[in-house]
Amino acid sequence: MSSELSVNHLLGIKYLKREDIELIFKTADHFKEVINRPIKKVPSLRDITIANLFFENSTRTRLSFELAEKRLSADVINFSAASSSVKKGETLIDTVNNILSMKVDMVVMRHPNPGAGIFLSKHVNASIINAGDGAHEHPTQALLDSYSIREKLGEVKGKKVVIVGDILHSRVALSNIFALQLQGAEVKVCGPKTLLPKYIESLGVEVETNLRKALEWCDVANMLRVQNERMDISYFPSTREYVKQFGLNKKLLESLDKEIVIMHPGPINRGVEITSDVADSENAIILDQVQNGVAIRMAAIYLLASKIKQ
Amino acid sequence: MSRKVLLDSNQLNIILHRLACQLVEKHTDFKDTVLIGIQPRGVFVASRIEKILKEEYGLNDIKSGQLDITFYRDDFRRGEKPLEANKTRIDFIVEDKRVVFIDDVLYTGRSIRAALTAIQSFGRPREIELLSLIDRRFSRHLPIQPDYNGRQVDAINEEKVKVSWKEKDGEDAVYLISK
Numbered sequence: 500m501s502s503e504l505s506v507n508h509l510l511g512i513k514y515l516k517r518e519d520i521e522l523i524f525k526t527a528d529h530f531k532e533v534i535n536r537p538i539k540k541v542p543s544l545r546d547i548t549i550a551n552l553f554f555e556n557s558t559r560t561r562l563s564f565e566l567a568e569k570r571l572s573a574d575v576i577n578f579s580a581a582s583s584s585v586k587k588g589e590t591l592i593d594t595v596n597n598i599l600s601m602k603v604d605m606v607v608m609r610h611p612n613p614g615a616g617i618f619l620s621k622h623v624n625a626s627i628i629n630a631g632d633g634a635h636e637h638p639t640q641a642l643l644d645s646y647s648i649r650e651k652l653g654e655v656k657g658k659k660v661v662i663v664g665d666i667l668h669s670r671v672a673l674s675n676i677f678a679l680q681l682q683g684a685e686v687k688v689c690g691p692k693t694l695l696p697k698y699i700e701s702l703g704v705e706v707e708t709n710l711r712k713a714l715e716w717c718d719v720a721n722m723l724r725v726q727n728e729r730m731d732i733s734y735f736p737s738t739r740e741y742v743k744q745f746g747l748n749k750k751l752l753e754s755l756d757k758e759i760v761i762m763h764p765g766p767i768n769r770g771v772e773i774t775s776d777v778a779d780s781e782n783a784i785i786l787d788q789v790q791n792g793v794a795i796r797m798a799a800i801y802l803l804a805s806k807i808k809q
Numbered sequence: 810m811s812r813k814v815l816l817d818s819n820q821l822n823i824i825l826h827r828l829a830c831q832l833v834e835k836h837t838d839f840k841d842t843v844l845i846g847i848q849p850r851g852v853f854v855a856s857r858i859e860k861i862l863k864e865e866y867g868l869n870d871i872k873s874g875q876l877d878i879t880f881y882r883d884d885f886r887r888g889e890k891p892l893e894a895n896k897t898r899i900d901f902i903v904e905d906k907r908v909v910f911i912d913d914v915l916y917t918g919r920s921i922r923a924a925l926t927a928i929q930s931f932g933r934p935r936e937i938e939l940l941s942l943i944d945r946r947f948s949r950h951l952p953i954q955p956d957y958n959g960r961q962v963d964a965i966n967e968e969k970v971k972v973s974w975k976e977k978d979g980e981d982a983v984y985l986i987s988k
Contacts, residue, residue, distance in 0.1 A: 502893045529894040533880070537902070538930035541880035571880075801880075805891040 504802045508620045508627040511636035512677035526798035544573040547804050550598050552608045554580040564607050567796035626803045641674035643795040647788045656683035661713045663689045664723035671764045689713040693734040721762040722772045748774040816983040824959045829861040842907045848877040848895035851912035853974040874899035881923035904932030913972040915941035918953035
């Protein structure tokens with residue numbers, strides 16, 4: 500196995516090879532051990548500066564990236580669009596080039612527009628990590644999801660994973676589909692027809708509109724949040740109706756004749772896509788996902804930083 | 810490329826026994842002592858010494874671990890190839906313990922410098938000693954010297970000292986390899 504990533508930026512799972520994912524996981528194993536030490540910090544990236552540019556709200560991802568960067572001893576600067584000159588009309592490239600002229604080596608960016616990271620990687624001289632670009636990709640989330648499945652079930656290959664909910668607006672869904680397929684897992688999606696992209700089957704993903712059938716088929720169910728903030732029209736009649744058809748509750752979970760693993764990328768709308776008792780149950784690995792997120796992001800940052808020449 | 814035998818299996822065995830004996834002389838019952846093999850190749854020396862201490866001195870409760878120093882090295886982004894990490898396994902607290910670092914070849918001293926930083930993440934040891942099987946003297950970049958020393962070797966920078974282990978490379982031997 501190569502000890503180097505095949506890419507200089509982490510823009511999407513689409514651009515990765517299977518070996519890249521394996522390398523990131525292997526490196527994350529080491530960092531997971533590091534973050535469970537009494538002192539959870541290594542000095543590797545002490546000469547690297549990373550800018551976190553968040554043009555869209557985030558709690559988990561932003562904290563997770565910042566923690567990962569700090570645990571690697573990188574210098575970190577944070578930026579959020581709400582309090583910046585973006586509001587004054589500055590373009591993306593100008594904003595980023597201004598930041599880079601302060602000698603920044605790597606940019607972690609979340610942006611509402613799909614492809615923003617790819618665009619940036621072509622125009623600026625820094626290593627770019629996509630922390631979510633619109634409804635396009637969220638590669639580190641998909642990596643940590645697969646890593647959590649690997650940790651729980653031994654391997655990802657051959658596992659059956661159903662992604663439930665708002666697939667249409669979800670970058671997590673798309674990145675997960677790419678990542679899981681690359682590792683040899685089977686993927687189905689489940690949700691109201693209105694929230695499934697029209698050409699989703701062209702990705703080799705089966706559609707199942709009955710939640711019970713989907714759960715009976717799967718080893719892992721990844722329950723996505725309904726992204727009300729991205730919905731400009733009404734995609735289903737009411738939240739109550741959505742919950743009735745696509746919400747996962749304890750009764751449904753217990754009526755299955757097997758144990759399945761429940762995942763959620765957060766933030767949870769308790770009582771909508773999953774009920775509280777499911778979210779807090781033994782089957783759920785939601786908090787493991789969060790812990791693994793730091794290790795996965797440390798691995799991705801470390802491996803990309805090692806490609807930045809002095 | 811030429812290869813010269815520095816130590817054969819028999820000589821290596823005698824040296825390992827002597828090093829184990831010296832450790833016992835200093836640490837007696839190993840009550841507060843922990844052995845730390847430095848990854849990747851110090852762990853082989855450490856496991857051999859641990860085996861001798863157990864089998865010949867009856868010290869069955871010795872605490873030992875493995876420390877990987879990759880993330881603490883000072884040549885990150887400076888080499889041709891990225892550094893590859895190994896497993897760290899230290900399932901005890903080193904706070905107030907007497908730590909013995911064990912490595913196969915002491916060369917520039919930079920690995921040990923990194924190990925001195927790395928071990929701090931597991932607590933503040935009372936003292937740290939260094940045991941090295943081979944000491945390439947006159948090639949140090951840092952003021953680091955071994956407390957227990959297998960064999961001193963004079964080798965120039967273009968030469969490489971390779972320690973082979975039966976369990977890893979098929980034989981016990983130490984070679985001097987020159988280009």
